[in-house]
Amino acid sequence: MVIFGASGDLAWRKLVPALFNLYDSGHLPDQFFILGVSRTNWDDREFRGQMQDAVTRHCDTQSGKCSDFLSHLYYHRLEYDQPEDYKALATLLKHLGQKTGAKDNLLFNLALPPSLPPVVSRKLAQAGLSQPGPNHQGWIRVVVEKPFGHDLESSRYLNQTMAQAFSEDQIFRVDHYLAKETVQNIIMFRFANAIFEPIWNRNFVDKVVIIASEKLGVGHRAGYYEGTGVLRDMFQNHMLQLLSLTAMEPPSMWAADRVRDEKTKVFRSLRPFTSQAVDQHLLLGQYGAGKEIKGYRQESGVAQTSLTPTFAMLKVYVDNWRWQGVPFYLVSGKRMAQKVTRMVIFFRQVPHSMFRQVLGQDITQNRLFLNIHPEEAISLSFQTKGPGPVLCLRTVRMVFDYAVDPSGLSLGAYEKALLDCMQGEQMLFWRQDGVELCWSFLEPVLNRCESCGDRASRLHTYTPGSWGPEEVKTILPDWPEPAL
Ligand SMILES: NC(=O)c1ccc[n+]([C@@H]2O[C@H](COP(=O)([O-])OP(=O)(O)OC[C@H]3O[C@@H](n4cnc5c(N)ncnc54)[C@H](OP(=O)(O)O)[C@@H]3O)[C@@H](O)[C@H]2O)c1
Structure with missing residues (x-):
């Protein structure tokens, strides 16, 4: 090597x-x-x-x-x-x-x-x-x-120049996120269990929330981050990969290109943004100063007037038969309340509540949590009767936790990625078409937030250690509940 x-x-x-x-x-x-x-x-x-x-x-x-x-x-x-x-x-x-x-x-x-x-x-x-x-x-x-370019044009240039030297099957574009055990497990969970696939669609799913939050600020990466921001740093790669794993159709077999074909179809199905839609579906934030914590603009290497977003929530739709009308909320930020990586599938509410006279109309939806960090666990929430003489419901969770039965050798993400390169296994690596499709999807969003005249007023300051700007609730009213 x-x-x-x-x-x-x-x-x-x-x-x-x-x-x-x-x-x-x-x-x-x-x-x-x-x-x-x-x-x-x-x-x-x-x-x-x-x-x-x-x-x-x-x-x-x-x-x-x-x-x-x-x-x-x-x-x-x-x-x-x-x-x-x-x-x-x-x-x-x-x-x-x-x-x-x-x-x-x-x-x-x-x-x-x-x-x-x-x-x-x-x-x-x-x-x-x-x-x-x-x-x-x-x-x-x-x-x-990663990053595979800074925008569509530079990613095409990177792909073209690399393609002049190497063939696509020689190129391994690493996104170490994808090599995490629990991320790979999403494919196993979805396609090796018969009970979830029939309900994994618009008829049963109300919304999907994908969260990747960090407690830390930019730290020593300020120089890189200033020119990048959260959309390029997290959304173009990790967030859209997690979305594709959640939304893709079952591949016909466990083979790198079959899996990557299905992910690519998801990227092709993302509903493009008009500039008006960007305004309704994107919320950007930047962390301010807190008690003994520097705000983003006070970090060394960051301009005092910086408009680089450190938080974003993006509401996207996958325009295909399976997901039509189901919103996917992608949320990522720095200096947030917890370091959490999680996908939450919200199933539809019961169509009619027989308990409405006693408990009101709303019954908490069933949720499936695919946890990548800090727990490496999958859990399903459902309603049970709360113990005692008074009629009440309580939400409980059924949990599978990797930590409880860590049989077998678990490789770290970089170990797994390097081993796969040596073995020529490209399943967990980006393919050139996927990279360019994701840039094409994000470019109108980036153009809108980087070139509009009222850029400063669109960037909402949030308190470090919080779950982002309050204004997020205009896009997802029950935020941050899905993150908890
Ligand atoms: N660090 C991470 O945790 C991490 C995580 C994910 C992805 N990445 C990606 O992996 C790549 C390498 O990351 P890194 O953190 O190792 O980068 P880095 O420390 O900034 O740079 C790696 C080396 O590149 C050489 N270099 C050549 N021209 C340079 C220039 N103009 N500025 C700075 N260094 C230059 C330097 O070695 P010489 O001066 O000795 O030639 C430097 O030691 C980057 O694309 C980064 O985005 C990094």
């Missing part, structure tokens, strides 16, 4: 610790090497020192395999746009392949700022490193990290 951007945060915090865990649990092949590549002036020894720090901080190293793992690490200094440096890289890869016996399969991991993957892909192709040569027995693959 060759990690471009090896001196960066992702390599240090996520990739190398995940590789160590895979090594520790026996998931890496016997013969392998990891070559770190970036501009920083390190040698093998310095790179190993940095990565030792990463592994000991982030992993359980009690097995004593850390120093053995580090002996598989090497470093190469490279300027990303210099053809000569890629010739030297090719020579080094040949040498390391012979030295370690790992000469067949090559995985390039582009842990780089978004402007660089097109540059590096082109240079790899020019150096003859993007395709297996006639005497090459194995495969060559490339991993690219």
Whole structure:
């Protein structure tokens, strides 16, 4: 594996610790090497020192395999746009392949700022490193990290330049969210149980709420976040993926392209926004200052007049036979009351309440909670009689919790994603058409909120530690109840 951007945060915090865990649990092949590549002036020894720090901080190293793992690490200094440096890289890869016996399969991991993957892909192709040569027995693959562009045009440019170097089956666009055990479980839950599928449609479902909230603020990512905002950071990728998993039709079989085809159909069915609809269906917020907590505009690296949204609620419709008329509410924000990732399916209310004289008309709807964080659990709420002589209903939940029966080895999201790349399994990765469809869907929303004259008045300040701006209730009146 060759990690471009090896001196960066992702390599240090996520990739190398995940590789160590895979090594520790026996998931890496016997013969392998990891070559770190970036501009920083390190040698093998310095790179190993940095990565030792990463592994000991982030992993359980009690097995004593850390120093053995580090002996598989090497470093190469490279300027990303210099053809000569890629010739030297090719020579080094040949040498390391012979030295370690790992000469067949090559995985390039582009842990780089978004402007660089097109540059590096082109240079790899020019150096003859993007395709297996006639005497090459194995495969060559490339991993690219989100964000996949900043808008539709830049995502097309990224896709086109990468496609000139690699074929689509060589490209792994990582969204580590999708590699979480509980996210994958949504597909199993929906399509391996007969009882939910007949009611998984507009006849029985009243609305769907998908929440991904964070307690923390932007922290050290302010520089990146200022030019990005919550819609690009969370909605273009994670939120629309969670929506597609909830809304997609059953694929005909468990195969990467069958599943990705069905997700793509959901993206194609999203009802496009007119500018008037954006106003009715989108609410944006930005966290203000709280007790001992800086507001977004006081964070270092953020402009004092910043109009970057840190919270959004978007109401969308999927225009197809199954979901016509069912609203999907997507909600995400920073500095909120809790870190929660959850999908809530609200089933329709009973058509007639026989208890209305005693209990009033409203009976709480049945809800299905697909919890991804903090609980990794699925629960179904229903009504029962409250104990005692007085007639009353109470809501109870039937719960499946991963933590209660953690049989089997559970891989972390980056471990699972890296393992799938090595095994050539593209199920959990974005396909080029899905990326572009999601940008096409969001672009009118982004244009409207970034270019309108009254942008400032549309951005509602919220208290840190709350569930977002009060004005959210104009879109979803019972908010934040679904998040609780
Ligand atoms: N960090 C995360 O947790 C995380 C999570 C999800 C996705 N991602 C994505 O993964 C990619 C890598 O993330 P990262 O956090 O590792 O990025 P990073 O630390 O900002 O950059 C990685 C490396 O790229 C090199 N680089 C080249 N040109 C650069 C430039 N103009 N500015 C900054 N660095 C430059 C630097 O190495 P040299 O100077 O030594 O060449 C740097 O160490 C990004 O696309 C990011 O959006 C990151």
